[in-house]
Amino acid sequence: MTSVTFRAPWTIPFGEFHLHFDALSAAFLIPIVFLSTLCAVYGVLGVLFALAQHDLKRLLAYHSVENIGIIALGMGAGLLGMSYSSPVAAVLGFAGSLLHVFNHAVFKGLLFLCAGSVQHAAGTRDIEKLGGLLKTMPSTGLSFLTGSAAITGLPPLNGFISEWLIYAALFKLTLMGGAAGGVAILSIVSLALIGTLALACFTKAFGVVFLGEPRVAIPTDSHVISGWMLWPMAMLSLLCLAIGAVPMAAFQFELSAAMQVAGAPVLSGEIDSVMSALSGLTAGIWTLIGLGMIVWILRAALAAARGGAAAAPDRTVTWDCGYAHPTPRMQYTASSFVQPLTSLFQMILRPKVHQRPPVGYFAPGASFESHTPDLAADRIFGPLFTWVTRLSTRVLWIQQGRIQAYLLYLFAALTALLAWHLSRV
């Protein structure tokens, strides 16, 4: 009989809260399946809404939703692994989600620090007004690039390791078939979708904010970024790299915790198989790094081969298709970058579009702007809360102050209860 133990300091005298999974596998399988599905949906929705944001910090916030979705998917994989008594899948899933919790803390912290510096320096969080910051604040830009790659789950950074663990757990479950298989497949597909959408989102964020030319002149009173703001970013970026570079250590780091959550003893042979896979993963990551260096050296060599001074590359304008007077405002904007996706998912996102299309020849002016309000806030919580408030004002007549009415409630309750009782016997 496996059992999870949630132990919080205040429950010590009350003993431990046991969920017995031999019972779970039967009765609670539907909830698990339901929850995993829900988390998959959350993850996708989170990244979709992030995609549609123009405010850098809002964008990051929505990515927290997405990452929590990923974490929950890992948890779901772990629970499924337990209820299908596949300890290795359980351990992989739990370890993955726990590691992702840690990783998310690292790279999301990093990204928020960068966003803060950007706002500090450029005086705005509106992506559409930014651009070309990599030239003015290179180290922040580099940190943001690292964070973006990490949160997108790209090797050789830490995000990839945790996601890989979750993938591994899910693939193990797919081989089982049944409900677990179905959920696992759904989870895998949604993880893949989340990954690519996140890629789109962060190429947008990094590309539009830090690359190209500034879209709006940065205010003259822009603050400088002090070293004290840079060091933490540097540290976090290094941490992203470090965890990504040593997957086995990262796994070991979470293994004991995952084992405790999973409760079940995992056969050493299974752990060994996981370990061998992880060593393969390490090899792959270092291959990537090695090849990257080799190619870089090759590139340098090719440049050198053309001989010293002549090798200085020519600098010119971006190819402008022969257009006479290109301006930064011609750059692709964030909203146009994600337009194909937002239009593809507009059923869900329901963006609000204010546009003034150009009319006639030599149109005096035209404008287009779109913003995406939060689905849950607008369509679920807002209405719900207003409804409850209205209800609470409506029930006030119960306490109308008339004692006769109160006595009536008393006797009516009695009569109703007696009637109900007598009707049943």
Added chain:
Amino acid sequence: MSDLPHTCLLLIVLCNFYVLSTGRLANLIRILSVEGVLLSLIPLPAALAGSAHAAILVAGTLAVKGVIMPALLMRALRSIDEPLDSRPIVGAVYSLIPGFFILAAAFVAGLHIPLGDAFDPLIGGVGLATLVTSMLYMVNSRKAISQVIGFFIMENGILILAVGIRHGLPFVIEIAILFDLLLAAMIFGGFIRRMHEVFTHTDTSRMRKLKG
């Protein structure tokens, strides 16, 4: 003589109807005392048969319900100088008709009260009728004092039902309840007088400051 209890019960039913129909508070208090007397007579046969408990009970009930309680209420009534009629929310006629149906229903229900075979359905019917009538009356009445009267009638109904069960309530309990009622009557009387001092009226349906 053995049929005395039933006679009393039937008279109590008539009293209930009178309570529903009359509008004058003084008469209500009088009828309350009459009910008290009738109630006290129910255990009389047992008392004559020589049960000391029953005798004390008769005496006690007679004293408390028949004399002291009405006296206290009457005193309270005298102390408030306002129209001495209870303007019920629903007029006499319209409360008599449901009163009758209540009686009918109560007599039917009285046959089915599951308190053993020894349970006298007539007692049950009258008790229930009194109970429900009093509830109706409490809900219907505006004046504080008439609500109190309704409360005491309700109590009478319950005591009638108690008479019905096999050996009646234990003696000590009966006495305790009587004592409690005495206390209640004093509190009610005092309260009504104070209420009149503060509000200059005792119309509870106008006391609606506290809401929500």
Added chain:
Amino acid sequence: MSGAIIHWAGHLALVLVASPLLFGIISRTKARVAGRTGPPLFQPYFDLIKLFRKGAVYSRTTTGVFRAGPVVAFAAILSSALIVPFHGGRAPLSFQGDLVLFAYFLGLARFFMIVAALDTGSAFEGMGASREASFSCLAEPAVFLSFIALARASGSFSMSEFLSVGLIQAWPSAAGPALVLVVASFVLVLLAENARIPVDDPATHLELTMIHEVMVLDHSGPDFGFLQYAAAAKLLVFGAILVHIVHPVRSAGFLPFLAAMGLGLALVAILIGLIESSMARLRLARVPQYLVAANVLSGFAVLLTLAPHS
């Protein structure tokens, strides 16, 4: 140890040597269908050499990201190539779950090509990048679905295993029809991922209609060379996977297998050439439908493998 090094080096060399040839075959096929002689088979090699020997021109807008893009992309594609087996045995990189690494290597390459494109600040490249990002969102799940189907059919999720041994038992089994669907879906994905018609047109220079080509518009010299080489290697990798799925051969010695693989790849290239010369590009609005179709096919395949009898 030395054996391992030889294995890796050999695999890598194989990829580097063989990949440009596919472009040659494709263009030759298209030329033949069009009734032209066409460029020599080895023209891509000459192009690459020329590019590597040229100098580069950089926009003043660009930063280090622009320069890093091609390098990372090339390295990532090569690394992903190390996961796919070309000759009977295992690929140098093979472990349970390597297909995830494979997909994410491609993702890394895509990421850096996109940011490099955005680094130029040009509307064209931005457009290309946007389309690349969007369409890959639809292509990726299809890839994963195909992999899931293969993994379920073959009972393993290491590429080297399910592409060779696993599928050999799978084909004759009840999973057969599923595999057919996977093949169909994978062909669609291959065309999309490698920027071929009907999703993208590598030949035209109408920027507004292009995805991949317009992203690399500003790259020149060795950087452009790396990008082209990466594209070739990617095509080779996908082709190899396709060949493996269609015709999983047990390793009957190195050379015969290599011959079979070469033949298969050549056929894939010719197939692509025929497709490109026989049909036109889809309207951009239609591309999502096309990719969704790929998803549906592979999803159906997964369903078939989930069905109890298999």
Added chain:
Amino acid sequence: MILWAIALFPMSAALISLALRRRSAVLIWIVAGSLVELVLALSAAARVFRAGAVSTLDGHIALDALSALHLCLVAVVSLLSSIYAREYFSHESESSLDDRTAWKFGGLWFAFIGSMVGVLLFNNVGLMWVSMESTTLASTFLICLHRDRPSMEAAWKYLIICSAGIMLGLLGTIFIYGASPLAGESALKWSTLMDSAAQMDPRPARIGFILILIGYGTKVGLAPMHTWLPDAHSQAPTPVSAMFSGVLLNCGFYCITRFVPIVSTAVGDPSWCRHMLLGFGLFSMLVASLFILGQRDLKRLLAYSSVEHMGIVAVGMGMGGGGTFAALYHTINHSVCKSLAFFCAGRTIQERGTRDIEKLSAGRDRVPVWGSGLLVALLALIGCAPFSIFMSEFLIVRAGVEEGQVAAVALFLLAAATVFAGALKPAISLAFGVGKSESRPPAGPVRSAGTAHALVGILSLVLIGLGVWIPAQLQTILHQAAAVIAGN
């Protein structure tokens, strides 16, 4: 012997305080008297918890684990309220509590305590009913101690509704008595009823329980019989409100719990009573939560929260299994927390001259000690961790999950969430917010006496302490009491 002392001391104390003519003397005497009562109660309870139930007057007066637990609660809360009453009335104007009123107050105060002690001490359900009725009579004039219209109105509603309800309780008791095969005085003894429960006629027992639930439920303040509660709690002088919320409701609930095992055995199906308790509890919680949501009057807010918490206790009892334990634990927590809440609310209202939450904000700057206490109490009441109320609610939910009462748990959580959402904002604004319009010109922060610090500090510490750690002794005590309710 000691039982006699406990039973009779409050009455004699009442007589003594009637002998006192000066307000200050009365205010000191109530503290001293309730202290003595506490000592007596604790010594008796200690004996009970050590050596099992004690009884006298051939078993008509008895003290077992359940009643001992409640007795301690009554004694503790009444001592605290007495101390607080001194603090409170010393800030009232002389006119509002002149010597004559104080004289009445002292007598009624002890009469009130005495009647509650009687409820707990009488093993005879009939006498239990009598003393329950007398609690109503004793406390009525405490509500309208200051003879103003609102308090009179509240007191009248309390008097009439509770008396009528209690009457039904009497009828229920009579039905139970009629259901039992035995007769005579001893047949009304709870222990006798328990013993003969198996031979009871289930039909009258059921009807009796329904009547008892409605009747005593009126005293407990279960919806829809709760209508008197907000008025009485909000209009009574704060020490009295604290007593009402802190212990009077518990006593009412104690009476119901006395009948649960009897009827369960008679009916032969424990879930029958439980379902009814569940229903009433959940309904009370939902109603109360809706009223809390829009509440602007601080004391009414606390009153409705009492309705909610009594509902929670009922739900806990209804869950069965570990729920009974949790419900008793919750009773303790609620008494402590609600006394603290009323103490702080009362003094804050005194200082600020308004009870409108909108105008009462920034309490911690204006009345530091009481403001902080109020924050703590409100946070605890809405069920924040790590306060003990969260712990007991958690235990109730857990019991529900273990008993498979999924729907009940869902409704429970819904109501709790509504309360949380509804009361969190007032709690925060009361403590920190900026006052909209001051009814009195802001004077500097009010300096409070040492007693204030002591009361707030100790109660808050108890709240947190019971939340993070429940002593083994208390655990065993609660288990004993739960065993009594479980009927063994």
